[in-house]
Amino acid sequence: GAVVSQHPSRVICKSGTSVKIECRSLDFQATTMFWYRQFPKQSLMLMATSNEGSKATYEQGVEKDKFLINHASLTLSTLTVTSAHPEDSSFYICSARDPSGGAYIQYFGAGTRLSVL
Amino acid sequence: DQQVKQNSPSLSVQEGRISILNCDYTNSMFDYFLWYKKYPAEGPTFLISISSIKDKNEDGRFTVFLNKSAKHLSLHIVPSQPGDSAVYFCAASAIDQAGTALIFGKGTTLSVSS
Numbered sequence: 001g002a003v004v005s006q007h008p009s010r011v012i013c014k015s016g017t018s019v020k021i022e023c024r025s026l027d028f029q030a031t032t033m034f035w036y037r038q039f040p041k042q043s044l045m046l047m048a049t050s051n052e053g054s055k056a057t058y059e060q061g062v063e064k065d066k067f068l069i070n071h072a073s074l075t076l077s078t079l080t081v082t083s084a085h086p087e088d089s090s091f092y093i094c095s096a097r098d099p100s101g102g103a104y105i106q107y108f109g110a111g112t113r114l115s116v117l
Numbered sequence: 118d119q120q121v122k123q124n125s126p127s128l129s130v131q132e133g134r135i136s137i138l139n140c141d142y143t144n145s146m147f148d149y150f151l152w153y154k155k156y157p158a159e160g161p162t163f164l165i166s167i168s169s170i171k172d173k174n175e176d177g178r179f180t181v182f183l184n185k186s187a188k189h190l191s192l193h194i195v196p197s198q199p200g201d202s203a204v205y206f207c208a209a210s211a212i213d214q215a216g217t218a219l220i221f222g223k224g225t226t227l228s229v230s231s
Contacts, residue, residue, distance in 0.1 A: 004160070009158075034218050041126075042223060043224060044206065044221040045221075049218055104151065104217055105163055105166065106151075106219055107163065108153075108160030110158075110159050110160045111158065113158060
């Protein structure tokens with residue numbers, strides 16, 4: 001299947017700092033990428049849909065000024081957690097849809113574990 | 118309100134036996150369903166999918182059954198192997214959603230003992 005690379009895999013930061021997470025599609029072009037968040041023993045919650053060359057679409061309840069998304073190229077989307085606080089600690093996962101592989105299959109990155117002290 | 122429900126948080130099965138994971142959905146607009154497998158601290162891995170025009174799809178040891186009238190699908194793994202131990206997520210998508218973001222259930226943790 002298609003490969004989605006996510007970096008870094010783990011981040012520990014101090015409260016008040018900003019953290020950037022990168023998501024790359026390695027062998028296909030992704031006009032749309034998705035960012036999910038997972039709390040312990042919970043489902044994957046869609047945060048936002050990242051669109052190449054345009055603004056991201058955020059789900060209800062997700063602060064767009066808190067979670068900045070940039071999709072500057074067809075292979076890279078970034079999520080920046082601004083002024084991170086302990087409640088932002090979570091597992092963040094990106095995914096991308098490979099159009100050539102079928103419209104509905106989303107491939108996921110390995111995830112980023114964010115711990116805010 | 119949860120649109121995709123996995124009501125069993127965990128399932129324990131012996132090696133060689135069948136594992137049956139269940140999923141219910143409420144949104145009648147969903148037309149494509151997928152199962153993902155996830156290990157701790159990793160992203161989900163696609164397993165198998167089924168469209169609403171079918172009622173069964175098989176891939177090796179994995180078979181997904183869809184009952185549209187009951188809005189229910191299930192994943193059968195036979196024979197189960199210890200390496201199948203993971204969290205299994207059911208996901209769904211509606212045909213007319215731009216970008217086709219998947220909606221996930223809460224997952225079922227499968228433990229296969231040898």
